[in-house]
Amino acid sequence: MDNYLTLLSFGDQGWGDEIAWGVLITVSLALATLPVGLFIGFMIAVAKQSEEWTLRTAADIYTTIFRGLPELLTLFLVYFGLQIGIQQLLKAVGLGGAIEINTFFAGVIALALVFSSYASEVFLSAFRAIPKGQYEGGYALGLRRGRVMRSIIVPQLIRIALPGLGNLWMILIKDTALVSAIGLTDILRQTGVAARVTKEAFLFFGLAFLLYLVLALISSIGLNRLEAYGKRGEQVR
Amino acid sequence: MSVADTLIKAQPAPPDRAKRWTTARISGTILVMFWVAAAIGLVLYLYSAWDIAKIERYGPKFLSGLWTTLSLVGVSIAIGAVISLPVALGRVSKNPVISRIAFAYVYVFRGTPLIAQLFLIYYGLGSFRPQLEAVGLWLFFRDAWNCALFAFSLNTSAYQAEILRGAIDSVPRGQWEGAAALGLNRLQAFWKVILPQALIVALRPYGNEIILMIKGSAIVALVTVFDLMGETRRAFSRTYDFQAYIWAAVFYFCIVEALRNVWNLLEARLTRHLKR
Structure with a gap:
């Protein structure tokens, strides 16, 4: 038992500090992906209900592709694809040398692609839940399109989309575990290294399992609060 | 008072108004x-990278990897469906102990990444090798494919239990009473x-779950199972040819799209009595 405590302690003997760093990486990766994914997802949702068929088609192709590919494959495609693509580009302009893409950056891009294509569906169904009269009322008041969107539609939209986006956030946290495959030092990577070095696989992978569970618990508590806050204007029935 | 005594002659339809190049139209055209x-x-790219030696060498491997993926997902979905039934019944049970246990089961498997569950089972259970050997289970857990099957079955059973519970809840109480x-x-x-009524509601989420499992099964490549992704990684590490990943993407995309369309047809067929 003491042995286990030493292994999990912070400092030279234990792996506590390495794993804490992994937790930090996992959380910051998810937090960095969130705004990017939300922004792209919102834009895609707006495009999907445009009157222009070209915009609708382009947006549909985007979601079909990134919802049809495994997340791990998307990650590899982005990581290796960007690396090879940039190398080819540099070779074309006469610059040689190997290029290493930052794994965190590749992770954010790949996760944002996946997150945004799912988020666009959530936003789209939220858009459809807002009656047309809300837009018309805004225009009747003389507000411009952007202003109607910002001041009338989005505040209602967020409230409707919140449960769906909450689910996506939980999925995002779980998907971050995949970046360990391209070598980013997240929870799973750090615990995996510790498991290999110390030969205590069950201890460390069990710890990783629990850490993800704790992250999920914290998220679901936070999301419940957020939803309650979003609903505070609604009548209690 | 005047009365019109001639009708206006039939006019041709006015010409279409020229479509204006709005921002939306410009950006849409560019994106398309x-x-x-x-x-x-x-x-x-695939045409220029076509290399008959590589295709002959890795093509059959890709197909066997595809079969591994499909069989792994198929079997684990089936086992998961069997496990999910008691779990879903536990979730709707009025007994608080049973329903809490079922809730904890579902929460644990849905709250953690599938990859962490797989690593815990594949690498973690190695720590208990003597105990597992004593009960004769080591032979099962030694094989990565079995571990993946085990992890996937448990994971999908939790998701399927939630789907089933939602569907059972959606059937009105009057049906029970009737x-x-x-x-x-x-x-x-x-x-x-x-x-039977619940399964119709559950049809679409079940389809989504199968698609999620097919996509999620790619992670078994990380524990040395040579499924479609595993074969892709092997081919890429041998040849350093990026077309391996492109082909994998094409394969996965085709499976998912085929499944999605088949599922849409299936749903249309099974719910045709509900159409108005």
Whole structure:
């Protein structure tokens, strides 16, 4: 038992500090992906209900592709694809040398692609839940399109989309575990290294399992609060 | 007072108003052209990278990897469906102990990444090798494929239990009462009245779950199972040829799209009595 405590302690003997760093990486990766994914997802949702068929088609192709590919494959495609693509580009302009893409950056891009294509569906169904009269009322008041969107539609939209986006956030946290495959030092990577070095696989992978569970618990508590806050204007029935 | 005594002659329809190049139209056209260019680029790339030696060498491996993926997902979905039934019944049970246990089961498996579950089972259970050997289970857990099957079955059973519970909840209480009034006991009512109606509601989420499992199964490549992704990684590490990943993407995309369309047809067929 003491042995286990030493292994999990912070400092030279234990792996506590390495794993804490992994937790930090996992959380910051998810937090960095969130705004990017939300922004792209919102834009895609707006495009999907445009009157222009070209915009609708382009947006549909985007979601079909990134919802049809495994997340791990998307990650590899982005990581290796960007690396090879940039190398080819540099070779074309006469610059040689190997290029290493930052794994965190590749992770954010790949996760944002996946997150945004799912988020666009959530936003789209939220858009459809807002009656047309809300837009018309805004225009009747003389507000411009952007202003109607910002001041009338989005505040209602967020409230409707919140449960769906909450689910996506939980999925995002779980998907971050995949970046360990391209070598980013997240929870799973750090615990995996510790498991290999110390030969205590069950201890460390069990710890990783629990850490993800704790992250999920914290998220679901936070999301419940957020939803309650979003609903505070609604009548209690 | 004047009365019109001639009718206005029939006029041709006014010409279409010229479509204006709005921002939306410009950006939409650019984006569609981007996708078209990407598709052409993809075909050209695969054409230029076509190497009959590589295709002959790795093509059959890709197909066997595809079979591994499909069989792994198929079997684990089936096992998961069997496990999910008692879990879903536990979730709707009025007994607080049973329903809490079922809730904890579902929460644990849905709250953690599938990859962490897989690593815990594949690498973690190695720590208990003597104990597992003593009960004769080591032979099962030694094989990565079995571990993946085990992890996937448990994981999908939790998701399927949630789907089933939602579907059972969606059947109105009157159906239970009606069945009871006809003299069916609770088991008969569940089996013959509730479940068939619940499964129709559950059809779409089930389809999504199968698609999620096919995509999620790619992670078994990380524990040395040579599924489609595993074969891709092997081919890429041997040849350093990026077309391996492109082919994998094409394969996965085709499976998912085929499944999605088949599922849409299936749903249309099974719910045709509900159409108005």
